[in-house]
Amino acid sequence: MTTKLPRLAFRNIFRNLRRSILSAVAISVSALSIVMLFGLLDGMEIDMANNLQSYYTGEVRIRNVxxxxxxxxxxxxxxxxxxxxxxxxxxxxxxxxxxxxxxxxxxxxxxxxxxxxxxxxxxxxxxxxxxxxxxxxxxxxxxxxxxxxxxxxxxxxxxxxxxxxxxxxxxxxxxxxxxxxxxxxxxxxxxxxxxxxxxxxxxxxxxxxxxxxxxxxxxxxxxxxxxxxxxxxxxxxxxxxxxxxxxxxETDTRSWKDLNIMYSMLRIMKVAYYFVAIFFFLLGSTVIINTTMMVIFERMREIGTLSALGMQGSELTKLFLLEGFFISVIGSGVGVIIGMIGNYYLSKVGINFTDAMSGIDLEVSSIFYPQVNILKSFFIWLYAVVISSLATFIPSRRASKIEPVEALRYV
Amino acid sequence: MKFIITLAFKNLSRYKRRTSITAVAIAVGLMMYLLVDSILIGAENESMRNLRWYETASARIHAPSYWEDRMLFPMESSIENPDAVLALLDENGWKATARTVFTADMILYSEDFGEDGNMNVLVTAIDPETDNDVFHFSDTLIDGRFLEKGDENGILIGSWFAEDINAKVGYWITLVARGNGGFYEAMDMQIVGILNCPNPNVNRTLLMMDKDTAGYYLGMNQAVTEIDVLLPEHEDIDVEMAKIQAKIEASHLDLEVHSWKELAKDYLAIAEAKRGGTSMILFLVFIIAAVGISNTMLMAMYERTRELGMMRAMGMSDNNIRLAFLIEAGGIGFIGAVFGIVLGLLANLYMVNVGIDFGWMMRDLDMGYRIQSVFRGAWSMSSFIEAFVAGIGLSMIVAWIPISRALKMDIPSCLRHQ
Amino acid sequence: MCKHDKSKKHLLFPLLLLLVFLPSNLSAVSAEEIIQKMDELATFETSYSTGSIQTKDRFGTKTSTFNAWSQGESDSLIEFTSTAERGQKILRTKGSLYLFYPDAEELIRLQGAALRQSMLGSDISYEDMTEEKNTLDNYKAVLEGTEAFKDTMCYVITLTATTRSVAYPVQKLWIDTENYLVWKAQYSTAQGRLLKEMEVLSTLEAGGRVIASETRIEDKMKRDSHTYMRLDSLEVNPVLDKKIFTLENLTW
Incomplete structure (x- = not known):
């Protein structure tokens, strides 16, 4: 039976395609948003660093001692x-x-x-x-x-x-x-x-x-x-x-990072934005957890049938975990890839806020170029997979513990 | 109709788990949106506020000829009778304080500073009793004491400035300035306090002394160079400005009012540019929250196709069914929105009053300065209303899709629906 | 340089404190009379001089050389000849001060607070140059007594400002009892804080007058900061072209 579990889990995904898609969409939108957020933050940071380097310090600045x-x-x-x-x-x-x-x-x-x-x-x-x-x-x-x-x-x-x-x-x-x-x-x-x-x-x-x-x-x-x-x-x-x-x-020759308060300001900015990122992760996690939990709870009858047919609690848990895992791998993968493509596109075109600000008499160029970062994207993918698998774990464990009769009665 | 509403509410309480999971999705989504919004607005407000609290006040009154030469800080263009102006403002409920700003040559002595030196500085002479009604400098004292009324030798210095010139409380300096009319005057001053002003521009250059002492030395005869006014934050600045100007003119005072927006034009331009990035972030947050809400709602409704089929089989009209389900969805949305608002309110209460101290993250950052390290939120009534309406509206709109689909299906398929 | 202007005018010598006196009798004893004499004797029709200003500050010492022309009470022109500022000119006419720079296409007119800036980084400000020599209009003079300054008998006079529109509220002057040369001057705030000190180091004779040829000016608020003014030549009452002191002529 154990060897068949992955296949069964995989088949389950397609048996209720709409549910799986909804669940996958939740995961992928969360992953996509976070990937794009990071792209935007990296873009802002690089923009600031570039401005610092181009206009103020270079990467190394030489002055009289x-x-x-x-x-x-x-x-x-x-x-x-x-x-x-x-x-x-x-x-x-x-x-x-x-x-x-x-x-x-x-x-x-x-x-x-x-x-x-x-x-x-x-x-x-x-x-x-x-x-x-x-x-x-x-x-x-x-x-x-x-x-x-x-x-x-x-x-x-x-x-x-x-x-x-x-x-x-x-x-x-x-x-x-x-x-x-x-x-x-x-x-x-x-x-x-x-x-x-x-x-x-x-x-x-x-x-x-x-x-x-x-x-x-x-x-x-x-x-x-x-x-x-x-x-x-x-x-x-x-x-x-x-x-x-x-x-x-003797000269005063220093790298821009050692140089001035501006780089420190940049780092403070970064900390501020990573706080926003934490909220993104939290929000993304609740969306994933909610959707996954919903999916499992709606399937209590199915769980009841399976356990009535003699499937054991740990196997049930594994089955649902595997199903959640497959969905999240796909959902998160799709989200991250779309996010990366979006970032790549935006990194070429730039996000232009000039139009949004056209009513204001301002000529500050306001184009940010988001960045594609493969490592961060992979991390976000991993995060989404782990969170949604964990989210499956809780309700599926509970489901595996209830009596088949009770589960069958479940509306 | 009453029946439909009762049915909808009964359904809400019947499927407790479903209702609560969906409501939680909505609540968390809204709360997160509100929090991020609060942090972003808070960060922006904070920098604007620092500008007003430590640099420009809400509005500034000058003699008419002052504005044009403001870069030179002309003492000759002063407000001759500040008390009359202050009384006028007070009568009308505006808080205000008088200041004299002048340039001076600051002389440093090797006895204290280890090296002789001099530099051009800008000195702000304040009324220690009323300055805090408008500005917030006394809260930023990190060493020594604040100025007292009539303080004869005391001077305060910004902490970055103090670090730059290696100044400590107790050190003596001399200010050589030109008095009203052009005569030279020298003032021996002792640093009595160090202020860590969160506005970096100010912290790098701040020198502050008593207005009466400066007035005496510089031959101001009660005159001051500016009167700074605090306006309530919720009032429309332009309307208030017009009111002040009208009052001043009605009293036949020949003075001009300038708002902080005019005083800090460059700064505002940069802030405007930054706003682009934050709106993007807010948009992304909204997207995730919306997807979270609509996903759970979609699922909650699809799962009910069988029930819907049953109702149709029993002869309930499509419109009534639709209405019942929509009300139910709206109910879930309402519960979620209420919880979301309450959670957001509580979380925001913490964010606004306590904030997140990220100072610990800065420890390894060799800043040398204890910069403002607490993020605080801000209240935005409109965001709360927006979130509330979006929570309910989104739930109902999203519910519409599966309901309509189920209503189009034939009844047996509905009943067979998994 | 053609016509000789016959009208008798007071010369305000362009460079600060170079006060010129004719030998005179010793009958003047009241402070007012001494000061009046001092002002009166600062009288030239025209002059032409060359000299240098040496400034020492925290970054070291630098020297600028100049040629200067003056005419009457208010007109003067200085042209710098040293490399760093060659061709720069300062024109003073009644009530105005103009700066001419060879690379600038327009003149810069200084007025108000801008006159308080230091000239060439020295301890002399533009305003010191434009100071009017009507001392008694702005100051009350008190004769403190006589005192020997470097073997020369001097009147010691304290001037206290009666108006706020002068730079120095209190001046203490050491004036030669014989030739009315100001040997030493101390400039203080109303509270008596010493700001600047001037001392004559050597003198020369021109047009029958004894005038300071080397003067040291010290900013007492800054350690190691002082300015030496040296006059290499002085021609009294030369024939000058009136056009020298016009704006049109500034750009030649």
Whole structure:
């Protein structure tokens, strides 16, 4: 009899197909939702990490060793020698790309009014690896080397009423700790994915900013992206040592994870979202348990018949367990696969909230790209199988214990 | 009709197990939806609230020329007679407090800080007696004491700021500021307390002293740079703003009111973008809950096909049968929804008042800061109503399908139905 | 530089505290008279000078050199010649201060609180440059007595502000009893907290006057922060083109 159990259980699935389908649907929707939730959360996390890396820290950031100590004084004279460090970075096998930036606060004068903004001097050819400028560029073009041009955020353009071709004068403190002003022409307007970038930042060619800020050949920081699989903190240490060996200068070279509060914020966000995930699991579990229990209870008469025919309690339990197991394997498998396909599709297309927010005067791009994670999906599949098998266990054990006569009377 | 209702209710109590499992499915689904909704709204409200509690208040009153130069914190554009404005607001039931915000050069001494230094800072001078009516700083004190009225040397500092400059309670600093008119003034201040403000922007820069002391040193003659107003959270901010503006104008005061939404425009833009993600999550929760509810309901109804066949065989009209079953489904939905709401209410009571402390998860996280580590929920009346209606409505709509199918079948098939 | 302006005007020397005095008799004894003399003697028709400003702060020392022209009570122009700020100009006309930068296509006009910013990171603010020399309008003067400062007999005068619109509520001046040169000045808050201190290190003679050629200004609130002002040459009453002090001319 025992050897026949799996076959019997399998046949039972098809005997009441509708019930099995309902049960499988419950399991698969739960699994699907959780897979999609994780995809969404991973997407958000990667989005945030990408923004951090593209706009703030890279994967490894190199600064003058004293810069951080005096950061609040905006000590541009504490720069790093980009021209000397670039070849060292290019020789490191783990380095994918690197770019030099100078970030500085400036006063922007428009007519009689002035406004505090952040300027970024950047080499747009090396920035390509960090920022997808063509994708965010809304109007105009990128500033060109050697020209007094700039790219501004769309929110800034709107608020200050600036359009392509307008000229604006910036006043700031230079690395020589004197003041200097330069007039830059708006040649491009871009929509940056982070609010503050969009409202108060301008991007200008590195060489002009080096001249303007009296820091020829220097940059305020160097951002580095690594090849896939490289361990950020190890490579950071490696780069640090290489620079100190060949140039004899100490630098503040750290991986973005060791770097700042922003990464910690990211992790807090993650914890918050995993709490939501726990609720998903709980809810999914109740749905699965409920449906499975319902299925078993509705089959009391069948149980009675089987035990009247002489099937033993443990065999009955096993039979129902097996049936639940088969259903959950299929249901959960279908759910996870659909979820993964959905995530894969969304990871290409993105979930665009821009339409939903079109009524609001906002130009923050709001596209998330959910991620496909095979390991997590497998875990979710396993979870759904275990939960629904367990859920079968309770009522089927109870069913196996009741008297056949009672079970037969069961409505 | 009475018979049908009685029948439906009798059926509800007859099949106790079925009713309870289905009701539980509904209750748990609704509760989870309510909880997730509460957490998501709570997280958003919390950041908005932190903004209002520690940064902007609900609305801020300025002298008309202040707004344009607000980045420079112009002392010259001040409110000359804050007491009159405060009295006016008080008469009309608005809580308000006066503040003077000024920039200063903060001098640090090596005796305390180990190194001499100076930096530009923003100082907020508050009225220690009324500031807590509008803001919530006194709750965030983690070391030392809060300011007292007329505190002559006491200054409070945000905890992140304190960590940055290595400041401790008892340390002395000097603030060099320009008084009203432009004269130099130096104030020797002792750090008397450290505030851990949950609003990171504030915690990184906060310096707070007594308003009367600052007013005396800076030659303000009772004038202040701003009056911050607290508006009840449930009121429509724009309506209230208009009311305040009208009152001010009626009293011939030349002042402007700005809402926190204007004061924190950038911040709100980011929050708006985040909302997209949370609505997606909420949607997914709703889907699972809905599937859970409809699944159990479908099953509960399919299993009753035989009973339905019997009723038809006995000559009950299709419409009456349909009605009886729908009422039954609605009854289950109602029971489930009530339980769901009660469970959600209880769970939410806990979430709102106690919250989930995830500080233990943060232990290995080298933050260096004791950041707000408690998630709290929020009350949303509309979510509860939505959940209640959805619970009942969904049950009845879902029940419709198997009932209609059974009614289309011929009676013998119904009776043979497994 | 063509016409000579004959009208007698007060010169406000552009760079802060370089006060110029003619030798005079010692009959002035009341504090008001001494201060009046001090202000009166700060009188030029025109001037042309070259010099440097050396600033020391927590990051080290830097030097900027300049050429300066002045005319009358309110007009002055400074042009920087050192590498880091070559070509930058500061124009002061009645009531306004304009900054010209070679790479900027428009002038930046400073007013109000913006004038409080430090010039070139030194201990001198733009506002110190625009200070009006009508001392007695804003201050009450009290003669404390006489005191020797570096072997020179000086009147010691305390000025207390009568208005809030001046930067320093209390000033204590050491004024040479013979040539009315201010050898030393202490600037304090109303409570008597010392903020800045100025001391003349050496003098030169030009146009028959003794004026400070090297001055040290210290910000007493910051340790290791001081500014040296050095005057390399001073031409008194040269013939200047009036156009020097116009906005149109600022961009040459």
């Amino acid at each position: 004293d810069y951080e100590k005096y950061e609040r004084y905006n000590p541009l004279h504490l720069g790093v020698d980009w021209e000397a460090i670039a070849p060292i970075l290019m020789d490191n096998p783990s380095v994918e790309s690197a770019t030099a930036r100078i970030s500085f606060p400036a006063n922007m004068y428009i007519g009689e009014n002035s406004q505090v903004v952040m300027g970024v001097g950047a080499d747009f050819s090396t920035e390509e690896a960090f920022i997808d400028f063509p994708a965010i560029l809304k109007e105009g073009r990128l500033p060109e080397q050697g020209k007094n041009e700039m790219l501004i955020g769309s929110a800034m353009a709107r608020e200050l009423n600036l359009s392509i071709g307008d000229k604006v004068t910036m006043l700031t403190t230079t690395a020589a700790r004197g003041s200097n002003a330069i007039t830059l022409q708006v040649v491009g307007i871009a929509t940056f994915p982070v609010g503050s970038l969009n409202t108060n930042m301008f991007w200008a060619p590195l060489d002009r900013m080096q001249y303007f800020l009296r820091m020829e050949g220097l940059s305020q920081e160097i951002l580095v992206l690594l090849k896939d699989g490289a361990k950020e903190s190890l490579v950071a240490q490696e780069i640090h040592d290489e620079i100190s060996q060949s140039l004899g200068i």
